[in-house]
Amino acid sequence: MSNPLLSPSPLPYQLPPFAEIEVGHFLPAFEEAIARHNAEIAAIVDCPEDPTWANTVEALERSGQDLDRVTTIFGNLSGTDVTEEMEDIGAQLWPRLSAHYDAMYQNAVLYARIKEVTVPEDEESQRLHAQLLRTFARQGADLDAAGKARLSEINQRLSALSEEFGRNLLASTRELAVEFTEEELEGLPAERIASAAADAAALGREGYVIPLELPTVQAEQSRLARPESRAKLYAASGKRGIDSNAAGLVEAVRLRAERAELLGYASHADYVIAEETAQEAAAARQMLFDLAPAADANAAGEHKLLAEEAELSGQGFSAADWPYWESKVRARDFSLDEAELRKYFPLERVLTGGVFAAAERLYGITVEPRDDLQGYAEGVRVWEVFDAPDSAGNREGIGLFITDYFGRPSKRGGAWMSEFVPQSHLLGTKPVIVNVMGITKPADGSQPLLSLDELTTVFHEFGHALHGLLSDVRYPTFSGTRVPRDWVEFPSQINENWALDPAVVKDYAFHVETGEVIPDELLDAVSAAAEFGQGFGTSEYLAASIIDLAWHSLTQEQAAPLEATPEAIAEFERQALAAAGLNNELIAPRYRSTYFNHIFAGGYSAGYYSYLWAEVLDADGFTWFQEQSAAGKAASADAARAAGQRFRDLVLSRGASRDFSEAYRQLRGRDKDVAPLLARRGLAGATS
Known part of the structure; x- marks a missing residue:
């Protein structure tokens, strides 16, 4: 049987031939692809010639393309359409893959050849050589035989635990999807109630169901009018993974601490952050602890306002009620009707008239539908991205x-960007990028109307997509978003700013019923309300980041006595938050440990702080964009295009091929400044 996974796709840009791919193709393809990669590595190791850049480093960069293809396609599809069969394959595959790469990185002859090559003088090659040496060392190349064997055992077990955590979380999330009667959904619009009925039918249940989203606070808590309905949704969210993930996450923490010590680091956080732009775990921790007291104080002020509003309406106030009363106070104090605001943001118009148009304005690219190309599921669309025409119009x-x-x-829940094909001049490949979200699809087939959070997320994820699409590097190791986690969020977060930028929003935000462009009064209300709620938003984010660093700052000795019970985990979280000065019991962490997918099933362990670290760059970097349009140039398309091109040249196109701090200094003319972030979040004066 011909296996479509084992050769480059003949479709444009090597788009995977999704219609031809069957689940039964994956395991045989993995077996063959691993064998091919082993043969490629053996050819490098056994090469009779002296090691050169071409026969060693570039040969290593070229190797494993079949394995990368199989792994990438499986990894993407196992996140977007999970079946029991796919989960079983993953349980077999990920530990095997971990062992395969451990063997490669611990190959002493390969490591020695890389050390011996003469490195070309260009910056990208110099950085690649330095990164390869660090990566081999960090993967145990310098350990003795016993150390290498133990490291491989740890890595394989961690791979299995990661897959198990994600699988358990998905099952728990499905099981805890909340059933309602129609009366209990008071406050939701008719189209959302119809979607809840459709979700119930899809899950084989009666009545109405609201599936759970990844964070603790669920979006519909802001609209459900009945306190008991909000409480039921919120309570279900907090129960995820309590029974299934407690033991696994504690084992993962212990093993990560042991691995760090084996490799010469005090903790997993130190091991991870040594490769980030923060460089030291202490720097990330200090940022979080500096901001926590001010965020907590702001949240206390917000709580007082919200509780007063609830009392005036004859209701009590609990953690489940915070989003609802925040929306009411926002409407009262800022004349911001969030239900009315949604009517200006139908998804299709946001995408084509907003997201894509902003990218054309800044970077010169155009995005056009390719309805002749098939996605991997119903509703998945494929688009082709073109660069600006040359002087001849090509x-x-x-x-x-x-x-x-x-x-x-x-x-699975959440929103993310991924790739099916990376950009690389060495490999001759152009990128195939995907954005994934979990927007509720209206049952009547109409366009979903986006909340402000969803609007921001569409722009955010396309910022990641731009990082992949506009990559212009030689080596696949440095392509697109293959950069430190506290740098990868910089392009995505800066792209959020265009969602409501006056030069962009008036070209796409038209009322779905009247066709009128969004009025200045409503935009002014959004702007005025921007700081309101930052106490809550910053606190829940900081809480999750602090919990992440607390788990991963433990030494092996400190991790050993941890108890794998829900009660012990809750107490660990409480102590970590108290140490940072986050004391508002009505604000839960954005993710609690048992459903913290980012750090126990994703790639963000000891790295969840990176969103805030990157937001410092984003807030300061966006002021640079604004400065380029100052001095009478506000309406100048040429000024926006010139600024966008510079950002593209210095940041988006370079991946990890150059020094990140140097790139930012070249863009901004100086190092980053935290002041714009503090002002944005209403925390000015929070740090010295």
Whole structure:
């Protein structure tokens, strides 16, 4: 049987032939792809010639393309459409893959050859050589035989635990999806209630169901009018993974601490952050602890306002009620009707008239539908991205962009960007990028109307997509978003700013019923309300980041006596938050440990702080964009295009091929300044 996974796709840009791929293809493809990669590594190791850049480093960069293809396609599809069969394959595959790469990185002859090569003088090659040496060392190349064997055992077990955590969380999330009667859904619009009925039917349940989203606070808590309905949704959210993930996460913490010590680091956080732009765990921790007291104080002020509003309405106030009363106070004090605001943001118009138009304005690219190309599920669309025309009017295709925006029972929660094909001049490949979200699809087939959070997320994820699509590097190791986690969020977060930028929003935000452009009064209300709620938002984010660093700052000795019970985990979280000065019991962490997918099933362990670290760059960097349009140039398309091109040249196109701090200094003319972030979040004066 021909296996479509074992050769480059003949479709444009090597888009995977999704219609031809069957679940039964994956395991045989993995077996063959691993064998091929082993043969490629053996050819490098056994090469009779002296090691050169071409026969060693570039040969290593070229190796494993079949394995990368199989792994990438499986990894993407196992997140967007999970089945029991796919989960079983993952349980077999990820530990095997971990062992395979451990063997490669611990190959003494390969390591020695890399050390011996003469490195070309260009910056990208110099950085690649330095990174390879660090990576081999960090993967145990310098350990003795016993150390290498133990490291491989740890890595394989951690891989299995990560897959198990994600699988348990998905099952728990499905099981805890909340059933309601129609009366209990008071406050939701008719189209949302219809979607809840459709979700119930899809899950084989009666009545109405609201599936759970990844964070602790659920979006519909802001609209459900009945306190008991809000409480039921919120309570279900907090129960995820309590019974299934407690033991696994504690074992993962212990093993990560042991691995760090084996490799010469005090803790997993020190091991991870040594490769981030923060460089030291202490720097990340200090940022969080500096901001926590001010965020907590702001949240206390917000709580007072919200509780007073609830009391005036004859209701009590609990943690489950915070989003609801925040929306009411926001409407009262800022004349901001969030239900009315949604009517200006239908998804299709946001995407084509907002997200894509902003990218054309800044970077010169255009995005056009490729309805002749098939996605991997119903509702998944494929788009082709073109660069600006040259002087002769010719356009070059940059790559493909896949959109998968609607929630499905088989899709894991959250929103993310990933790639099917990376950009690389060495490999001759152009990018195929995907954005995934979990927006509720209206049952009547109409366009979903986005909340402000969803609007921001669409722009955010496309910022990641731009990082992949506009990559212009030689080596695949440095392509697109293959950068430190506290740098990868910089392009995505800066792209959020265009969602409501006056030069962009008036071109796409039209009322779905009247066709009128969004009025200045409503935009002014959004702007005025921007700081309101930052106490809550910053506190819940800081709480999750602090819990992440607390787990991963433990030494092996400190991790050994941890108890793997829900009660012990809750107490660990409480102590970590108290130490940082986050004391508002009505604000839960954005993610609690048993459903903290980012750090126990994703790639963000000891790295959740990175969103805030990158937001410092984003807030300061966006002031640079604004400065380029100052001095009478506010309406100048040329000024915006010139600024966008500079950002593209210095940041988006370079991946990890240059020094990140140097890139930012070249863009901004100086090092980053934290003041714009503090002002944005209402925390000015919070740090010295």
